[in-house]
Amino acid sequence: MQISVPELLTWDEYEPMMEEYCLSLGIPSNSEDFVQHLQHLLTQTAESVDQICSDGKQVSISKDGEPLLKRIPAQEKPDGAAALEAAILQRLPERSVLDILCNVEHWLNWTRHFGPLSGSEPKMEQPMERYILTTFGYGCNLGPNQTARHTRGLVTSHMLSYTNRRHVSAETLQAAIRDIINAYNRLSLPKCWGSGTRAAADGSKFEIYENNLLSEYHIRRARLWWDCLSPRFR
Numbered sequence: 465m466q467i468s469v470p471e472l473l474t475w476d477e478y479e480p481m482m483e484e485y486c487l488s489l490g491i492p493s494n495s496e497d498f499v500q501h502l503q504h505l506l507t508q509t510a511e512s513v514d515q516i517c518s519d520g521k522q523v524s525i526s527k528d529g530e531p532l533l534k535r536i537p538a539q540e541k542p543d544g545a546a547a548l549e550a551a552i553l554q555r556l557p558e559r560s561v562l563d564i565l566c567n568v569e570h571w572l573n574w575t576r577h578f579g580p581l582s583g584s585e586p587k588m589e590q591p592m593e594r595y596i597l598t599t600f601g602y603g604c605n606l607g608p609n610q611t612a613r614h615t616r617g618l619v620t621s622h623m624l625s626y627t628n629r630r631h632v633s634a635e636t637l638q639a640a641i642r643d644i645i646n647a648y649n650r651l652s653l654p655k656c657w658g659s660g661t662r663a664a665a666d667g668s669k670f671e672i673y674e675n676n677l678l679s680e681y682h683i684r685r686a687r688l689w690w691d692c693l694s695p696r697f698r
Contacts, residue, residue: 561604565596572647575599577639578631586631594619598627 473481486493492501517523517531524532559567569575575595579586588594601611601624608624654660672679 562596562600565600568644569596572643574640574643577636577643579636580631581633588623588627591631594623594627595631598624598632602628 483493492498513523517525522534522536524534526532569592575592578595579591597611597615597619600606601608606614608621608628611624612619612621648654649660
């Protein structure tokens, strides 16, 4: 029985290319040899696992036949580790999320995108601080109640929820995100991870068509790999 899957090659297109494809991967192109190839790899893996378990230092087998992974003993810190840690902390001191939001606001003024939906100037006192606290509370998924509890009376939950409902929209939030991403992209650090034509989104769910070879869902993190970065973030 032949199964046709959308967005994949048809069997007529697949069969002429199968031999070259299997050769490039170093796997047999017929079913019998392919099964033997997999059995050989499985046997090799089983033998290497048996060697690891033979001394009982890392893995042991209980009386019930269950594998038990032992705790690896801690290694002694090498010479200079403490000095290196102190130098890193001096150059990269610990920052709270609120400190980071305030620093980025100082550099980019990203809260300028927020305000009353009517377009008029905000009438509340210290709007920038209110926008930062609202972004922190909703961005960290604390919500207005928990955020207000930890601000020691600086704001109330009603003030935060009101700001979120009346001063923040999907469009203004995207504009603020765009400013931050564009500024980050101008730094040298992102170049260490690649050309910037691919991106990974953790904890976000995006609709994609089935059997997409360029993206995938993760059962825990709903990870999506894009073939290219969304134009709106450039």
